[in-house]
Amino acid sequence: MMDTLSPATRIVDVRRSGRRAARLAIASLYAELALYPKPGLVSLVDNGSHTDMNALTFMRSLFSLRHYFRLIFQAGCNDAPFATLKRLGIEAEERMLRATGGVNTHRGAIFSIGLLCAAAGRACAHGGEMTAAALQSHLRAGWGKELANHVAPVNERSHGLSAAALHGASGARHEAADGLPSVFRTGLGALRRTLAEGRGPRQARIDALFALMMHVSDTNVVHRGGPQGAAFVRIQASAFRHAGGTASNGWEAHALAIHRAFVERNLSPGGAADLLAASCFVHALTAEHER
Numbered sequence: 162m163m164d165t166l167s168p169a170t171r172i173v174d175v176r177r178s179g180r181r182a183a184r185l186a187i188a189s190l191y192a193e194l195a196l197y198p199k200p201g202l203v204s205l206v207d208n209g210s211h212t213d214m215n216a217l218t219f220m221r222s223l224f225s226l227r228h229y230f231r232l233i234f235q236a237g238c239n240d241a242p243f244a245t246l247k248r249l250g251i252e253a254e255e256r257m258l259r260a261t262g263g264v265n266t267h268r269g270a271i272f273s274i275g276l277l278c279a280a281a282g283r284a285c286a287h288g289g290e291m292t293a294a295a296l297q298s299h300l301r302a303g304w305g306k307e308l309a310n311h312v313a314p315v316n317e318r319s320h321g322l323s324a325a326a327l328h329g330a331s332g333a334r335h336e337a338a339d340g341l342p343s344v345f346r347t348g349l350g351a352l353r354r355t356l357a358e359g360r361g362p363r364q365a366r367i368d369a370l371f372a373l374m375m376h377v378s379d380t381n382v383v384h385r386g387g388p389q390g391a392a393f394v395r396i397q398a399s400a401f402r403h404a405g406g407t408a409s410n411g412w413e414a415h416a417l418a419i420h421r422a423f424v425e426r427n428l429s430p431g432g433a434a435d436l437l438a439a440s441c442f443v444h445a446l447t448a449e450h451e452r
């Protein structure tokens with residue numbers, strides 16, 4: 162679509178879009194935190210399988226990211242190189258750690274939702290409708306090659322890389338290198354299906370989380386519970402979904418029982434939680450163009 166806006170109007174439009182994207186990113190992180198029951202994960206009700214963080218830790222963390230998402234959106238508008246995104250991501254991680262007293266709450270979300278904000282900025286600058294397909298296309302066209310190289314960096318250590326080395330878990334790096342299929346296919350698909358069946362946002366987010374837990378190679382789960390823990394998560398998520406998910410009358414008691422089973426086993430699907438927030442972000446950002 163030809164750009165018919167004047168340069169001054171374009172600048173205002175991009176700034177307004179960046180602020181909107183940042184608001185939606187923070188709102189999506191809060192929507193994930195507030196969802197309950199969420200197997201093994203921190204919510205406003207309890208701390209799940211975590212002794213090092215609670216809802217306040219997550220609130221401090223998401224508030225510390227309010228400028229980051231707007232800045233990385235603007236970097237995307239300017240077609241910034243991956244090195245710029247990486248610098249913004251590392252600076253955001255440092256602010257997150259200062260806000261949480263050193264606890265890793267949103268490292269994965271800084272990565273996945275940060276990349277989506279950059280893709281949104283690129284889509285905004287190139288014009289055209291902000292659809293999910295356009296977002297995924299701009300993510301791949303903008304930084305696909307660098308993300309493919311980001312899969313196994315040298316001289317870095319992390320829980321995710323050790324889970325990959327020890328157990329072959331693929332994690333956030335592979336997810337992004339593949340164009341975030343868990344967001345654009347699994348998470349977004351589950352959100353849309355449940356809403357189309359007439360159930361509300363809470364049920365849609367629960368169904369999306371369990372779909373993600375079934376399909377995602379989550380390095381948090383492998384880091385904490387090894388391959389056996391990962392198998393347990395998949396089996397429980399599959400059982401919930403085969404019982405009908407939130408279409409089943411007893412879904413809440415079933416989800417609560419799974420939450421308690423994960424806590425007993427110290428399991429926490431933090432990767433699936435991040436991807437749920439990322440799916441909620443894409444759904445909100447593209448809603449007006451996907452009718």
Ligand SMILES: CC(C)(COP(=O)(O)OP(=O)(O)OC[C@H]1O[C@@H](n2cnc3c(N)ncnc32)[C@H](O[C@H]2O[C@H](COP(=O)(O)OP(=O)(O)OP(=O)(O)O)[C@@H](O)[C@H]2O)[C@@H]1O)[C@@H](O)C(=O)NCCC(=O)NCCS
Nearest residue numbers: 250265266267268269270275319321332333379380431432
């Ligand atoms: C690419 C990075 C995310 C680094 O990835 P890597 O795997 O090397 O490093 P980790 O530190 O392990 O972070 C991975 C986090 O990503 C989330 N995650 C896991 N699996 C997936 C997946 N399949 N798809 C997407 N995301 C995934 C997950 O993050 C969430 O869980 C963490 C909280 O849970 P917890 O159990 O407490 O985690 P820990 O503290 O590690 O364990 P304990 O000590 O408590 O037992 C929290 O991070 C949530 O967000 C994984 O933890 C990226 O960070 C990177 O490369 N950064 C450098 C900057 C950069 O390049 N940025 C690019 C542009 S934005």
Ligand SMILES: Nc1ncnc2[nH]cnc12
Nearest residue numbers: 194202203266431434435
């Ligand atoms: N609610 C949550 N609990 C634990 N880890 C998480 N990672 C992202 N969201 C999380």
